[in-house]
Amino acid sequence: MEILFALSIAVMTAAGVFLTLRARTFPVVLGLSLLAYAVNLFLFAMGRLQVGLPSVINPVQGGYSDPLPQALVLTAIVIAFGMTAFLIVLALKAKAELGNDHVDGLHQAQDEMADPNPSPRASSKAKREIQS
Amino acid sequence: MSQLRRVWLPHPWLSFTLWLVWLLLNNTINPGHMLLGAILAILLPILTQSFWPESVSLARPKVLAKFLGVVLWDILVANLLVARLILGKKDHLQPAFLSIPLELESPLAISILANTICLTPGTVSCDLSADQKTLLVHALDAKQPQATIDEIKHRYERPLKEIFESCSN
Amino acid sequence: MNLLAFNLPIVALLPFLAAALAAYAAKFHRYAAAWVSAFATLVALGLLVPSIGQVFEGQTLIQSWTWLDQAGLQFSFRLDGLATLFALLILGIGLLVILYARWYLSANDSMGRFFAYLMMFMGSMLGIVLSENLIQLVVFWELTSITSFLLISYWQHRKDAREGARMALAITGAGGLALLAGVLLLGHIVGSYQLSDVLASGELIRNHPLYLPTLVLILLAVFTKSAQFPFHFWLPHAMAAPTPVSAYLHSATMVKAGIFLLARFFPALSGTDAWMWLVGGAGMATLLIGAYTALFKHDLKGLLAYSTISHLGLITLLFGFGSQFAVVAAIFHIINHATFKASLFMVAGIIDHETGTRDMRKLNGLIKYMPHTAALAIIASLAMAGVPLLNGFLSKEMFFTEAVSISQGSALAWIIPALVTLAGIFSVAYSLRFVHDVFFNGEPVDLPRTPHEPPRMMKIPVDLLVILCLAVGILPMFTVAPILDLAASASLQAPTPEYSLALWHGFNLPLMMSIVALGLGALLYFNRKGLIAAYERHQHIDAKHYFQSGLHGLIWAAEWVSTRFDKSSLQNAAAWTLFASLLLSAYGFMQFSSPLFGQRPLMAVDAVSMAAAAVLIFASLFTLIWHRHRLQSLMMIGVVGLITSLAFVKFSAPDLALTQLSVEVVTIVLLLLALYFLPQTTPKETGVSRLARDALLAIASGVGVFLFTMMVLSREFSTISDFFLANSVPGGGGTNVVNVILVDFRGFDTLGEIIVLALAGLGIFAMLQGLQLQPTQRFQLTKEAHPPILQTFSRLLLPLMLLVAVFIFLRGHNLPGGGFIAGLIASVALIVVYLANGIEWTQARLKIDMHLVIGLGLLIATATGLAAILVGYPFLTSAFTHIHWPIVGDFELASAIAFDLGVFLVVVGSSVLSLVQLGKLSQSSDTSPRHSEGAK
Amino acid sequence: MPFWFELLLSALVLLGAFLTLVGSIGLAKLPDFYMRLHGPTKATTLGGGAVLLGSILYFSQQSGEISLHELLITLFLFITAPVGAHLMAKAALHHKTRKIKRTLDYHGKQ
Amino acid sequence: MMHLPFLPLILPLLAGILILLLKPFGLAAQRWISFVSVLVLLGLNLWLLNFSLEVNPQIYALGNWQAPFGIVLVLDQLSAFMLVITALLASAALWFALRQNTDRLGAHFHVLFQIQLFGINGAFLTGDLFNLFVFFEVLLLASYGLLLHGGGRLKTRAGLHYVAINLIGSTLFLFAVGALYGILGTLNMADLAVRIAQLPASEQGVVAAAGLMLFVVFAIKAALFPVYLWLPNAYSQTTAAVAALFAIMTKVGIYAILRVHGLLFGEQAGALAGIHLDWLLWLSLISMLMAALGVVAAKALRQQIAYLVLASVATLMAAIAINSPNALAAGLFYLIHSTFIAAGLFLLAQWITQGRGATADHFISAPAMPKAILIGSVFVFAALAISGMPPLSGFMGKFLILQAALLHPQAAWIFSAILVSSLLIIIALARSGSLLFYNVQPAESRASEPQPLAGANAVLLLLASGLLLVIFAQPIFDLTELIANQLYQPQLYLRTVLEFAPLANPYKELVP
């Protein structure tokens, strides 16, 4: 079972990493979400996997899955949720302000990106050399 | 009295349902929960009243009960029917879109009708016309379309009309 | 209070104070800055005088204060013969330069700025020569680099001034850094940065394995500062400074700082072959190159600059000889060079000032127009040429003598005397040029101004210096001898050897060399035209050009490297981050010979789990494969979330499952809201190599995570969790241990977590304020905004879901649930209302400011924690009690519930705030023809 | 646990599972979206109901007192499934999702 | 007295909540609360630092649960030191923000600011590894909000990168913490350290892998090569006050390395001792040079300052990597310098940007800015300080670090990297200063109207450190030496944390 579990996390991670490395914001958000799922499962598993144990103190049934990683994962899920929400809205903001959804806001002249002062753009390089 | 009721118990049926649901949720009938459930059953409708301004009146509780019984039975039958249809040869099926003219006017009643249609024999309600006068239904196997329409109107729409609209009409 | 106990630091720091005063005073009167500076210089001299008396009595004065003892750093000053000599030169020539500058600067020049810089420079120089602590010396050393940068670039509108200053700063600054390193090594070897200790440890230093690096580093400082080959090229370009600056920096101060260092460290560092070859070699090369080049400069200051370089080479060469006598000669030449070179620069300045040019091709026959100045220039030039009866002759004779004696016994004995004679020839030639080409040689050509004598006061400093040249040259024993003796013995840290300052030593080889130099020099000068023409036919190494192109090369390389690495690209940054973590963790594991897996038995697999895992894996893969079809990809990630929560259920973590499920849906709604404004598909734009890199990283990450997971899961461990299990009920009052950990044992984490959530909500709100976005073009949309069936249904659903939320909330402490899940359920309930009825309709009915809900939630959670403080327990200490009421029965009242209520409110507030703000986005920028119809 | 009760439970659970499977088979097998819609909305829903009924009986028997809360899920499924189906159908209609050719379009007599 | 370590947390938290709740009452009220809170925090933290010098580390058991079960705050000299720096920096940044009306540019500035302080202080105080994660997230989210405050294209783009990279970082953090828990079964740092010291050889590899992954996470925060790429744009594009406040953010990463790795992989860790140090050293040296090249290549002032921040942080990390009390003392000394001067530079850059109109801070010739001489003089001062030229704090710091490096086997490399990068920075700053202040067009075409230099007090406060650190080198170095020595004797920390007994609570009968 552990191997199956590890394999699942591994695939999620690999897919998450690949998506995180994409050039558009939406896949990146999905990738990071996948990574978050994967790491939550990982963190959870660190208490070792247990099947069929009660989740509340139960003197009759006995046994209990490690509660600490669960608490940690809960916190992690919430935080990941907040972060994902923030990131996707930021992606929207980037789309609005940069005009496209490329993570680097490309498709506009790259020089312009580095230089908000558009007029001397053409000659700025030459100028720099003279002044340096 | 009715003023008081409108403020404190805007949707008595809803309150009752909530109370029952509370007890179901907690899977208990201990007095503490009955009390807490009652409090919540009163509180929540008041809190959410602005989202449900229209009052709902059930004119004929007995009809409602009977309607529910019919529907439950139909669900059982319909499902077995559909199971047979699905497992049978798919080429024998005669799918159809049926436009059902509606007599119901209350949105709640229409919604319940639409839901009922979905749950019962081989039909799914697909679209309600903008004027809310026609319901478009998809039937999985409607070899006699008019019969299906008639049955729906007879079996479901009429009781619903009685339940929800008899006093307002 | 004995002033003599702390006069040295005052002498060094007074100019800095004067700098501030001068800058301030200049606001009131144009010349006030000069007078303040002059006065301060005089005061400093005055302060020094009593101490000089003590030094002449044979004492070495040291005044120390603790600064940073652990680091060997003391605020520590030293006055010995060498320091006295240099301090007198700095102050004396400084005073003359101040007077000169008072008349030199034009009305356009800011007096305050000039004198402030000049005085800071003077203070820095004094600091160098008066320092006992070597780190302190480095401090002042670098200060001279900085202040000279300011002085050279004083005429900041001039490109050559800016570039010259930056070149000087780069070279001398680099030297300063080398000096710091060298001094650190020296301190490391000796165990102290105090000069007294270092000078007493010559043997130790020379025999230390770190001697050579130490020597090289210190010499780097010396050579850069004193413009020794191959670092000499900055000096001519520093001539862009106003002439008083050149007169000061390049006669007595800045460039002499390096020489001073040679004299200072002579007892500690000299006496090895390395010293001789490095110092002597650099000195000889500099001497020749400077002397040769000076002749061909048409600019007066250019000539003087190369002459300076040459003379600095001469002094360095003398130190390189390494004999005690050579040191005496070197120090003597330091004095002489300072006097004649300062006066020559001032003359050059006067000429520039009065004629408007420094080009010797234009300047001719000035003796007619400014005879007094001409006289001064001639005397000083002859001193520079080493003509008898002038001071330059004496030190040059000593130099020749030493050059002859040092090479005796060697097979190539003639080389050194020959080379120095050659330098002497050129020296004579350029000195002659300075005199003849400017003051004689026909009539001036196209001068911008009609030349005439400068203001009287402007010549006084030159007068004084020239008188000094004469006095020393004629009566050395009565003028320079005592101070020379004093300085030499301080430099040697030994009694001065026997030497004679007499004019006449008989007819010997050095005299022969002098005569040859004078004769051939004159010959050379009068045949200059052909030589100059020949010189100018050749391409010459233009150091400035090389420096500039080196600088551009540096900038280009820097840009190349930085942009290659820092591409301002998220993909690049993310790839590096992932790569680094993979690399380091793999390295970390492999450093130890731990087995990959442990011995813990693994669980059996069942078919359902296999199916679930298969779905999970496929869903993950298809999230990836379909990522260009965003909606499909989003749905796939929904499946991933669903199976993830199933896994939580399966492995006995219902709380997690509930949370994951709720979060999942809210996230999907959120992503759908956002997707409306984003393209529906992702373009194919990535190249194969990039894809391969990403795939490699992805696979490596997957493999890494697999191994990481298995490493841990296959091992046994012991955990602190038993404590939680044991104390959840007695200590936390709840049977749901996970929840008790969340609200009690580790309630502080949860507080942090809701703060994150609150911030996310607030941050999203802030981000979306005033944002304009157009929905992306896509399929035709229905006209009907809100399907009535859904609308109706949502009304029923809202109270029902809120009821479920209350249920989940209340049971959380003892059973799976809690404030967070309840909050999400309530949020989802509200979301359904929004989905069904639209923003406008819902907002009209839900008049709660979600900011306040968030704030209230945080306040409640915090206040719950603070309540414990009131009863004397730490923050977040929980309390619970069991209450029995009639009818109602037993129930538990726990402070954790209040905390959880805070959590609940924050979750609701943040989720709804974010989603609604996002939903509103389309309303603010809705330009499409369709309008929200709202609910009926 | 009496044998008949166990038998009843087994039957309910298996029936529920079977109906669920039928729903999914319908989903996988039927030729157009509108027809596929019928399986999940009916068979699966009822399948869920059967299993939940089994659960109700099981836990009531186990704890010795009536355990009805699974009813809630049933109830909820019965309410939501049609609404969901309706919305999906609406979306499909709107998108002119393919329907098989023999589908009738019948406008009833008024 | 018991609650002392908690006060630096509750103060900004309550202030933040109050500001949020008082939103309807307008900005003036928020400003007052914010500023008073920061001032009180400053006083409090100074007092705490003074207090911490005389006593053993102070433990605050949140929820009255003892370590390692509950989360404890640990106030020792290092954390108190970091708290003071944070509060000082925050005071200056907030003052500047108020004077520049930065808080009017968007919503919730003061809430974000206070919670940012809460997060930073929490990261400095917590003794629990997972709680550190939580505080990282708090301070990150606050920083996201602050970074984006006011909006704008480039800011948004930088923010997007910053957020995404930090999300990756958070994921890595969880992987690392998870694995550590999976092997060691605990989360309290002291407890982790104790368990690592007793770790059998068969488990060392996993812990080392997790430890180095954690190192990468902190390195991201600290902006170490090759994971600093988020920094240059983030710092250079945000508003000045925020960039100034962010000067502490990299130090949070450094602090985490010091605290977590210093404790977990300190000398008592046996085979695992110092697993991160080689990486730290070499990466910081590479960082330093790369940053210096970035300084040279920069095309605008704020970008250049961002690279200067990188360079100074790298220097600081090199000092830590030398791994001796002496070097650490020097590093902490340099930390003060690096934080304040970098912050001051960002504020200064704001004036320059304002004064140059449309040309902003780009290295192209522009009309002379108003008050050029004053601003230029301040610039020279700050440039000298940051580049490590005498007689200012940067020189003092570098001198101390170099001196401490003398005994290190890699001394030659450390010397070369520090000195070469210093030289590159000097050259670059001379060039940019010359461009900004000297190479100007005639004043008739002046780009902007003279404005008062709003927030001058803040700039003064920050840059004064350049001198004060030199003048008062002895007492300050005494302090950092004390802190360094305490850090190199972790036994006291471990004992104090693990032997701390919570208050007796008669209502709770705990099972041991």
Place this chain on the structure above:
Amino acid sequence: MLELSLQIALLIVALASLLSFYRLFVGPDLPDRILALDTLYVNTIVLLVIGGILLQSALFFEAALLIAVMGFVGTVALSKYLLRGDIME
């Protein structure tokens, strides 16, 4: 017997889930996928209830209930997206 029946039931439902996932995978249209996702949610509920009986745990109930709620909301949101693009307007 019950145990065995439950095991078999689990397998049957797992098979059903795989079929649903198959539809989600092959589509062909977006409504098909939404429907498949919705069905998958319901399958999961059944799976959980059976699992609850099998493990004799009443605690699967909440999860099942929540899936019912959340699955529905997801379906509504996705359908609304297809209908209007803007799901909250």
